[in-house]
Amino acid sequence: MDLKLYDTLAREKRTFVPIDPAAVRMYVCGPTVYDFAHIGNARPVIVFDLLFRLLRQLYGAEHVRYVRNITDVDDKINARAAERGISIRELTEKTYGEFAADVAALGCLPPTVEPRATEHIAEMTALIEKLVAAGHAYVEQDHVLFGVPSMTDYGALSKRPLDEMIAGARVDVAPYKRDPMDFVLWKPAKPGEPGWPSPCGIAVPGRPGWHIECSAMSWKHLGETFDIHGGGIDLVFPHHENEIAQSRCAFGAPAMANYWMHNGFLQVEGEKMSKSLGNFVTIRDVLKDWPGDVVRLNMLRTHYRQPIDWTVKGLEESEKVLSSFFDVASSEAEPRPAPAVLEALCDDLNTPAAIAAMHGLKNAAGRKALAGTLAFFGFRREALADWRTAHAPAPPIPVEEIERRIATRIDARKAKDWAESDRIRDELAALGIVLKDSKDGTTWEVAR
RNA sequence: GGCCACGUGGCGGAGUGGUUACGCAGCGGUCUGCAAAACCGUAUACCCCGGUUCAAUUCCGGGCGUGGCCUCCA
Numbered sequence: 001m002d003l004k005l006y007d008t009l010a011r012e013k014r015t016f017v018p019i020d021p022a023a024v025r026m027y028v029c030g031p032t033v034y035d036f037a038h039i040g041n042a043r044p045v046i047v048f049d050l051l052f053r054l055l056r057q058l059y060g061a062e063h064v065r066y067v068r069n070i071t072d073v074d075d076k077i078n079a080r081a082a083e084r085g086i087s088i089r090e091l092t093e094k095t096y097g098e099f100a101a102d103v104a105a106l107g108c109l110p111p112t113v114e115p116r117a118t119e120h121i122a123e124m125t126a127l128i129e130k131l132v133a134a135g136h137a138y139v140e141q142d143h144v145l146f147g148v149p150s151m152t153d154y155g156a157l158s159k160r161p162l163d164e165m166i167a168g169a170r171v172d173v174a175p176y177k178r179d180p181m182d183f184v185l186w187k188p189a190k191p192g193e194p195g196w197p198s199p200c201g202i203a204v205p206g207r208p209g210w211h212i213e214c215s216a217m218s219w220k221h222l223g224e225t226f227d228i229h230g231g232g233i234d235l236v237f238p239h240h241e242n243e244i245a246q247s248r249c250a251f252g253a254p255a256m257a258n259y260w261m262h263n264g265f266l267q268v269e270g271e272k273m274s275k276s277l278g279n280f281v282t283i284r285d286v287l288k289d290w291p292g293d294v295v296r297l298n299m300l301r302t303h304y305r306q307p308i309d310w311t312v313k314g315l316e317e318s319e320k321v322l323s324s325f326f327d328v329a330s331s332e333a334e335p336r337p338a339p340a341v342l343e344a345l346c347d348d349l350n351t352p353a354a355i356a357a358m359h360g361l362k363n364a365a366g367r368k369a370l371a372g373t374l375a376f377f378g379f380r381r382e383a384l385a386d387w388r389t390a391h392a393p394a395p396p397i398p399v400e401e402i403e404r405r406i407a408t409r410i411d412a413r414k415a416k417d418w419a420e421s422d423r424i425r426d427e428l429a430a431l432g433i434v435l436k437d438s439k440d441g442t443t444w445e446v447a448r
Numbered sequence: 449g450g451c452c453a454c455g456u457g458g459c460g461g462a463g464u465g466g467u468u469a470c471g472c473a474g475c476g477g478u479c480u481g482c483a484a485a486a487c488c489g490u491a492u493a494c495c496c497c498g499g500u501u502c503a504a505u506u507c508c509g510g511g512c513g514u515g516g517c518c519u520c521c522a
Contacts, residue, residue, distance in 0.1 A: 029522075031522090032520095032521095037522090038522085040521085040522050041522055042522085043522060044522050045522085074520080075520080076520095158451080158452080158517075158518090159451070159452075160450090160451065160452095160517095160518080183520090184520085209520080210520040211520080231522065232521085232522025233452090233453080233516065233517085233522080234516065234517065234521060234522060235521085235522070236452090236516095236517075237451090237452095237517060237518070238517090238518085238520075239520075239521095242520095262522090263522070264453080264454090264515095264516090264522095265453095265515065265516060265522075266522080267514095267515075270514095272515080272516095301460070301461070301471085302460085302461070303461085303462075305453090306453095306454075306461085306462095307453085307454065307514085307515060307516085309460090311460090313459075313460080313472090314459095314460065316472085317459085317460065317471075317472050317473090318460095320471090320472070321471065321472080324471095327486095344462095350462070350463095351462095352460095352461055352462045352463095352469095352470075352471095353462055353463080353469080353470080355461095355462095355470075355471080356461090356462070356469065356470035356471075357470090358470095359470060359471065360470085413481085416481070418481055418482070421481085421482090422481095422482070422483080425483080425484090429484095434484070434485095435483090435484075436483095436484055436485055437480075437483085437484080437485090438485080438486095443485095
């Protein structure tokens, strides 16, 4: 079955052909570890986890290499560490641990490699030396800058013609830039900032610019050209554009990655998420109220390139849908997802269509296929059940009292005293306890 | 201001140049002492204005609305 992926560079869906089917390679921009990740950060993590799973299904688990970096050198990190009076390393390690736990709760597999920027300084400086040697970068006032005009087709990914950008540049241009569009590859470390020996004969210690780390780490772990590069749509410009410039110019390669994939943005209850609006939602906040698998399904109910509005109503619906799946899925699962689901996912990761196909499996004939599909998606029955147990609301009166009243009601029903039976049921309902009569007896649960 | 997306039934959300998406809610039914749950069935849609076409929600142009980028934010 052909896999089709929407390529931002080509602006169309293209049939996926890996460079080497025995070693499919994907790079996704990961978190800057200075604070809890928010729900918007969770979108690419979940989306590309699903793509990772799909690629493993199509090419074999041992034939897919997924790299997601950890940015542990950054202005925000420095500022936060100083603010809390802890070391940078302490902050980044703690934050990474929190991120890893959040992501695991969302049902995501660990990537094959999670490289840290600070452990790839040597690759970065090597890349910078290459760029200077090739005439694509220059040294000025202890900075190394990438000379954008040296790359004739700069701007292809974001479809920004060079001349228009220069005309539109309104910000103050740093004095060490030869061209307003030039961007920093390396800069001197200020006192108190982390620094490393600089490249290109610069005497003072320095630190990398933002974009160079991804070029360095993808090179180290995936090679000069690889298959898929992913991230949020907001990274198209300038981050990915600059990554392309660095990598292609350093290696003289026609492409950095053959497929560029970008997930759409997320809003919260119809509004842009921001700290000033007070609707800034961390993954951790959401996991307090909802099982990770519900959060995962809620994210996947919308196609990854569409904007998504994150709402409580949506989460409620997702919980109902996921529960309905597990209610009918058999405990014995097929080892692979259902063909109709796979077909939907192969069409540029069409998760809404895949979920629709899963609804079609909610019958006796589809129970094993549904179980296999849920497992493929990363949904875990036990995780959902465990969360429910841990978060079950406590009944307002003792369990023995509830059971005593139910016993009384059963006697009343045996005597066909419906008035008394309904009175007891109504009383419990008023306390938030819902009764269900079946042939096997009466069960109860606390309404959410 | 420049560039780029998106606008589908009460809600969420796919897709398509002419024929059912799917789900949630609602409604009707089966079951039940009556309910709940479960199961079966079911109405409602394609932002506005032009154009292309035998035919447009689907293609093209314009408008309006929402969002993103252009300021190291997924």
